[in-house]
Amino acid sequence: MTKNDKYDLLNEFICSMPKIELHLHLEGAFTMETLYRLIHKYGGDPTIRSLEDIKQKFNYDKFEDFIRTWYWKNNFFRTGDDFELSTYETLVNLKQQNIVYIEAFFSPWDFEKNGIPMDEITESVIRGCEHAEQDTGIQWKLIADLNRDHGPEAALKHIEKIAAYKEQGVIGIGLGGNESLHPAAQYMDVFREAKALGLRRVAHAGEAAGAESVSSAIIDLNAERIGHGVRAIDNPDLMNLLKRSQIPIEVCITSNVMTGAVTSVNEHPVKQFLQQGLKVTINTDDPTMFNCTLNDEYSLLLGVFRCSFQDIKKVCYNALESSFLDHVERIQFEKIFNEAWDQVPEDLIS
Template structure:
C-alpha cells in the first residue's frame, strides 16, 4: 500500500483518543481571533507569527522546558466563559472530523481559570456542557478527565479534586496528575488520589515520561493508577514491563509528544514497538495536537512509517484503547464489541 492510500485508510478508521489535553487542542485560527478580540499584543495577528509561541518548531531544542513553555502561552488565551465553551466545542469537532468516535478529553482547571478568576467548579461545568453539546452535534462519545499539575500546590490540587467530584455526574470520569515529573515528587498528592479512587473516579497518571520507570511503579502502587499517561520509560525496567503485560495495564502513548518534549531523541528508538511486542497494552494518542501540529491519524501514520508497526498492529492499539476506556464495565464491553466489528479484528 502506498503512503497516500495508507493515510486515506487510516483517516477512515474509527479511532479512539484517550490522552488529549484541551489546552493543547485549540485551533491556531481561534487563538488569533481571541488575540484580536481581547487585545493580546502580537506583532502581527496571523498564524505564522503565533505559531512558534504555541507549537514546537523543527529548529528549537526539543525538551520539556520548551514544551511546557507553550502551555504558559496558551494559558493567556482563556479569557471568558465563551472562549472556554468555544475551544471545547472545537476540540470535540476536530476529533470527530478525524473519525475519532470515542474521546477522553482532559483539562487543567487552574489553566482555564487563570485569567477569568472563576471557581474551578464553574470552569469544569462550562467544559462539561460544551463537550456534551458538541458530542451530540458530531456523533462522538466524549468523557472528561480533570488534571492537576504536580508543579502546582497540593492545596490547589485539593480544590481541583473537590470541583471534579462535584461534576462527577456531568461527564467527569477521572483524575489525572500531570506536569513536571522530573523535579516535583508525586508523594504530596497521594491522599488526593486515595480520595478520588474511593469516590469512584478512574485514575491516570503522567509517569515514565520525563522521569524513569520508578514513577510508573509509584503511580500503580501509591496513586491507584488505572492507566499510565505515556509510561514509555517503563522500557528501562524489564520486570516492570513484564508486570504491565501481565496485568494488562494500558499505556497512553503519545509518540510525537515524546519526540517534541525530548523524551525520545530518535524516532527509531521510540519504545512503543518494543513494549507492544513484549505484550504491553499500548494505545496511541495525541497529547497536544496544536503543540505537535498533528491529528490522531498523523500519529497512527507515524507509528506505521517510523516505528515499524503494521496497520493490523495499529488496529489492535485502537482496540486496546476501547478496552481501557474509563467507562462502566457494560458500556466498555459495548465499545469494544463495536470497535471489533468496525475494525474487523478477530
C-alpha cells in the same frame, strides 16, 4: 498490489477508521482558528498577523520554548465563553478524523489566575462537549488534571470539588505537572481519597522522570493508566509488571519527541512495548501545540515502526478496552469498531 499501493490503502484506512483517544489535553488541542480569534478578541499580539504566524510560534527549539508558548496562549483564555467555544470547536475538529470518543484532560485550576473560577471553567467545558456531541455525535468523558506543582494539599481540596461533577461527565483525575520535582508518592492520600469518591485515576509518569516514577504511579497510587510511560523501557522488572498487569500505557510519540523525552521518533520504545506485550494505546497529548493529529500518530506505527496491521488493530481495540466506558457504552463502540474492521480485505491485514 505493489507495496506502495498497500501502504497508501492502509494509511487511508487509518484516517477513516473509528478511533478513541485517551490522552489529550483540551488546553493543547484547541484549533488554530479559535486561538487566532481569541488573540484578536483580547487586543491582538504584534507577533501574530496570520494563522501561519501561530504555526511558526508552535515550533520549539527546546522544552523551555514549549512551556513559554503554553503560558502565552493560556493568556487568551479568559472567560467561560472562551472555554465553551474552544471546547466545542476542538471536539468538532477531532470528529473530522473519525475520533468517536475521547477521554480528555482539562485543567480547571490553571486558569484561576486569569480570573476564572474552577466551577465556571468546568461547567463551560461540559457545555462545549455537550454541544459538540449534539452536533457531531462525538462522545466524551472528562478527566480533571491535578498539577503536581500545586501540591497534595491543594489536590485534596480539588478532588472534592471535582467529584461534584461526576454525573455530568467529569469521571476522574489525572496527575500532571513536574514529575521529577514532585514524586508520585506525595499523592498517595489524594489517589486513595479520589478512589473513595468514585473517581477514576490516571497519572503521567516516566515522561520527565525515570522508570521509578512509573513504578511509584502503579504501586503507590494504583493508577489505572499510565500517561507516556516512556522510561519503563529502562527497567525489565517494570516491563514485566506492565505486561502481567496489562495496565494501559497512553503512548504519545510526537509529544515525547517535542518535549525531549526521547531524542527522535526512531528512539521511541513503542515497538518494544508492543513486542513485549504491553497494553499500548496511541494518543496525541497536545495535538495543536505539537502540530500532530491522531491519524499522524497511527501512521507513524505503520511508516516508521513498520508495525503490522494486526498491531494497529490491536492498538485501536486497546484504546476501547482501556477506556472508562461502562459496559453498555463499550459494546456500542465495539460494534462500530467491528463494522469498520470487518470491511478491511484479508490481504491488506496480513
